[in-house]
Amino acid sequence: VSSINFTPLHDLDGTITPNGLCFERHHSGVARVDPAQHRLMIHGFFDKPLVLTMEDLKRFPRQNHVYFLECAANSGMEWRGSQLNGCQFTHGMIHNVMYTGVPLRLGLEEAGIKPEGKWLLAEGADAAAMTRSIPMEKALDDCLVAFKMNGEALRPEQGYPVRLVVPGWEGNMWVKWLRRLEVGDQPWHHREETSKYTDLLADGVARRFTWEMDAKSVITSPSPQAPITHGPGPTVLTGLAWSGRGTIPRVDVTIDGGITWHEARMDGPSTPKALHRFYYDFEWDGKPLLLQSRAHDSTGYVQPTKNALRAIRGENSIYHNNGIQTWAVDAD
């Protein structure tokens, strides 16, 4: 079954997503994989193709990194207008986890990449056999072959016993139940990089290989599922911001629909390609509010309005909607 559920962002604080609350996206159900039987095959343009057991994998030097995973379709229902009433549904196809894993580079170097090897194919062991082409530059940069999340084994739903971590890039490339890595001299043009996960523009041309997740933010509280339940007075506004290109040094917040903006207070860890937490503590006067947040990332990029995005990308797309989200608060 093709299925999806959503991280309850409105109920969480800090930046780490607890394992049991991570959203799940399965194109063909959850695979049940016996770690003792599981093999990771590394083949193609290599000097010495490898077949690794989980035990083999755990003898490579490992690292720990916190990264967000965002589905490219997150907020995709909102391209033409607002439809979903709650940040869990508009923005909940994201989680932020500390992964323990082996740098993908080490596995590829062990097999010895030939000079013609420019692209990597990653394939999952589920019924969907999820397959994506990844440029070698990224594969050798910061990708991980991960077997732990937040310290414990990956959950079956998150790819137990092993998944690919592709920091800052769209969630679809983070192949779960990873069973095969093939190196070639060009991309494979699989379903998930042609028919799906391409961005159809107004003129009918589709943008392809839009891997990086642009800077984005959302106010998680107050929000439709987490309304203000007290009267006028001190009020805590909080939210999340992230960028596939680096850190988030600054988030702006408005409570009057963009007439006046205030710099939010960042609190918690700030590491590249991970969620950041922001707060804006204000005195509510009991009147209606229009809440928005705007992320700035470490490259200087500023999160656009949805209308600015629509002007460039049209309204056909599902993927890569990183526009500013508005929540309305009524006096009651």
Ligand SMILES: Nc1nc2c(c(=O)[nH]1)N[C@H]1C(S)=C(S)[C@@H](COP(=O)(O)O)O[C@H]1N2
């Ligand atoms: N093998 C496999 N990997 C997969 C998928 C899948 O269906 N099968 N779904 C992809 C998609 S579209 C996303 S958004 C992420 C979701 O990861 P999660 O289930 O850990 O949230 O996994 C990706 N990796």
Ligand SMILES: [Mo]
């Ligand atoms: Mo996805």
